[in-house]
Amino acid sequence: MQTSMIGAVYKNFLGHAPDWYKKTIIAFLLINPLLFQVDPYIAGWTLVIQFIFTLAMALKCYPLQPGGLLLIEAMFIGMTTPGHMMHEIEVNLEVVLLLVFMVAGIFFMKDLLMYLFTKLVIKVQNKLVLSLSFIFASAFLSAFLDALTVVAVIISVGLGFYSIYHKVASGKEFHSDHDHTSDTAVEDRQSDLENFRAFLRNLMMHSAVGTALGGVMTMVGEPQNLIIADKAGWSFVEFFIRMAPVTLPVFVFGLMTTVVLEKAKLFSYGAQLPETVRNILEDYNNHMDKGRSKRDTAKLLVQALIGVWLVVGLATHMASVGLIGLSVIVLATSTSGVIEEHAIGKAFEEALPFTALLCVFFGVVAVIIDQGLFQPVIHWVLSFEGETQMVMFYLANGVLSMVSDNVFVGSVYITEVTSALEAGQITRDQYDMLAVAINTGTNLPSVATPNGQAAFLFLLTSAIAPLLRLSYGRMVYMALPYTVVLTIVGLAATYLVLGDATQMLYDMHLIEHHSAAEAASGSASH
Structure with missing residues (x-):
C-alpha cells in the first residue's frame, strides 16, 4: 500500500x-x-x-x-532568507507591476495591434524589409518604452497570426472557438505550418534583439539604465549623448546583421511566409474590413488614442510603468464594454505565471548576493587600470549578465564604481567612461541567453514559445550571431572610439567635463 x-x-x-x-x-x-x-x-x-x-x-x-x-x-x-528575497522584489516592484498590468493592458488593445500588423505583413511582401521593420520598430519603441511592453505587443501579434492560420487550416471559420495547441486537425498542412512557425520565430527573435538595440540607448530603455543615470547624475539627453559613440555603431551593425542573416539564410533565418498562409491572412483582413461595424471602428479609434497615451505617458515618465498599464486596462475595458470579471481575468493569464517565475528569479539573485558569487570577478576587474579596466568592465558585465539578471549586475557594478570614485581611487572622467562600459556591457552581450534579459525570458516562457517550438537552445542558437556582432562592435567602440568621442563632445560642450578636483570636492560634499 x-x-x-x-x-x-x-x-x-x-x-x-x-x-x-x-x-x-x-x-x-x-x-x-x-x-x-x-x-x-x-x-x-x-x-x-x-x-x-x-x-x-x-x-x-x-x-x-x-x-x-x-x-x-x-x-x-x-x-538566503525570505526577507532578502522580499527586499529584491520590493526593489523591482515596478517590473512586477509592469508585468501584472501592462501585459494585461496590451491584451485589451489586441484588436488595434492585429489591424495594424496584419496590414504590415500583407502589404510588405519582402521578408528582409519586413524583418528590418520589426527590428527597427522594436528598437525605437524600446528606447522610450520598456522592453517587456514591446515584447508583449509582439507576442500578442504573433499569437493572433498563429491562431488565425491554425483555425482556418483546421477547417473552421474566423470567428469560431478553436484549440490551437494541437496539430491533429492540420496534419495535412504540416509543411506550411512548420514554415509559418519558422517565419514567426524569425520575427520574434528580430524583435527581441531590437529591444536590446534600442533599450541600451536611453536612460528609460532598461531598469539598470535608470540606476546608472541616477548614480552618475546624467539627464536624459546627456545619457543618450554619452552612450552614442557605442550604441549608434552597434545599432547600425545590428541592422547589417539582420540583412546578412536574412539574405544568406543563416542560423534558421530567411524563412518565408507560405503563400497559403498569406492568402488566409488576406482573407482574414478582407473579412474584418467588410464586417467592421461603426462600433468596431470606434473601438479601434479609441484604442489608437489609448496607444498615444501609452507612448506619451511612458516616454515622459508621468507615472511608473505598472500604473500606466493599469490606466490602459481601465480605459480600454471601459470604452469597449468589457465589464464582466471573468472577461477581464483572461487578460492576466499570460502575465501572472511569468510574474511568479520572476519573483523566484529575484530569490536566486538574493542567493547570488548573500553567497558573494560575483565578488571575486568584481574585485578582479577593479584591479585593472586605464583602458584595460574599461574593457574588462564591459566583458565582465557581459559574461555575468548572460548568467544573471542584467539589472542586478548593472546595479552592483555602478555601486562599486561609485564607491571607488568617492574613495578617490578613480577620477570623475574615468567614472563616466566606466559607467558607459557598464551600461553597454549589461545590455548588449546579455542577448546571448534568455536569462540575461527579462524580455527574452518573457518570450521563452510565453504562450507562443511552445507553439513556435521556440526552446531555450533554439533562442540561444538564433541569438548567437547577434551576440557575437553586438559584443565585438560594442567592445571595439568602447576601446577605440569612446575616449576620443567623449573628448570631442567635451570640446563641443555637449556634455559636462568633470575634472578630478571637481570630483573630489563633489565626493567630499556628498
Whole structure:
C-alpha cells in the first residue's frame, strides 16, 4: 500500500514532465544541502546553474515549479532568507507591476495591434524589409518604452497570426472557438505550418534583439539604465549623448546583421511566409474590413488614442510603468464594454505565471548576493587600470549578465564604481567612461541567453514559445550571431572610439567635463 502511494505521489510530481527530468530535479534537491555544508560558494553557483537548467527545459516543464522548489530548499538550508528575497522584489516592484498590468493592458488593445500588423505583413511582401521593420520598430519603441511592453505587443501579434492560420487550416471559420495547441486537425498542412512557425520565430527573435538595440540607448530603455543615470547624475539627453559613440555603431551593425542573416539564410533565418498562409491572412483582413461595424471602428479609434497615451505617458515618465498599464486596462475595458470579471481575468493569464517565475528569479539573485558569487570577478576587474579596466568592465558585465539578471549586475557594478570614485581611487572622467562600459556591457552581450534579459525570458516562457517550438537552445542558437556582432562592435567602440568621442563632445560642450578636483570636492560634499 505504501509503495503504491509513493508511486502515485511520484507520478503526480511535475505532472507529465519526462521521467529523466523528474529524477534530475530530485537529484538536485538531494545534492544541494550536502554541497552547501561542504562549500557554500560552490553550492551557490550550483544552484544558479540548476536554475538555468530549468529555464533551458522550459518546454518540458514550466520553470516556476522546479525553480521554486530549488529556491525554497535554498532558503531552508540558509543560502538566503525570505526577507532578502522580499527586499529584491520590493526593489523591482515596478517590473512586477509592469508585468501584472501592462501585459494585461496590451491584451485589451489586441484588436488595434492585429489591424495594424496584419496590414504590415500583407502589404510588405519582402521578408528582409519586413524583418528590418520589426527590428527597427522594436528598437525605437524600446528606447522610450520598456522592453517587456514591446515584447508583449509582439507576442500578442504573433499569437493572433498563429491562431488565425491554425483555425482556418483546421477547417473552421474566423470567428469560431478553436484549440490551437494541437496539430491533429492540420496534419495535412504540416509543411506550411512548420514554415509559418519558422517565419514567426524569425520575427520574434528580430524583435527581441531590437529591444536590446534600442533599450541600451536611453536612460528609460532598461531598469539598470535608470540606476546608472541616477548614480552618475546624467539627464536624459546627456545619457543618450554619452552612450552614442557605442550604441549608434552597434545599432547600425545590428541592422547589417539582420540583412546578412536574412539574405544568406543563416542560423534558421530567411524563412518565408507560405503563400497559403498569406492568402488566409488576406482573407482574414478582407473579412474584418467588410464586417467592421461603426462600433468596431470606434473601438479601434479609441484604442489608437489609448496607444498615444501609452507612448506619451511612458516616454515622459508621468507615472511608473505598472500604473500606466493599469490606466490602459481601465480605459480600454471601459470604452469597449468589457465589464464582466471573468472577461477581464483572461487578460492576466499570460502575465501572472511569468510574474511568479520572476519573483523566484529575484530569490536566486538574493542567493547570488548573500553567497558573494560575483565578488571575486568584481574585485578582479577593479584591479585593472586605464583602458584595460574599461574593457574588462564591459566583458565582465557581459559574461555575468548572460548568467544573471542584467539589472542586478548593472546595479552592483555602478555601486562599486561609485564607491571607488568617492574613495578617490578613480577620477570623475574615468567614472563616466566606466559607467558607459557598464551600461553597454549589461545590455548588449546579455542577448546571448534568455536569462540575461527579462524580455527574452518573457518570450521563452510565453504562450507562443511552445507553439513556435521556440526552446531555450533554439533562442540561444538564433541569438548567437547577434551576440557575437553586438559584443565585438560594442567592445571595439568602447576601446577605440569612446575616449576620443567623449573628448570631442567635451570640446563641443555637449556634455559636462568633470575634472578630478571637481570630483573630489563633489565626493567630499556628498
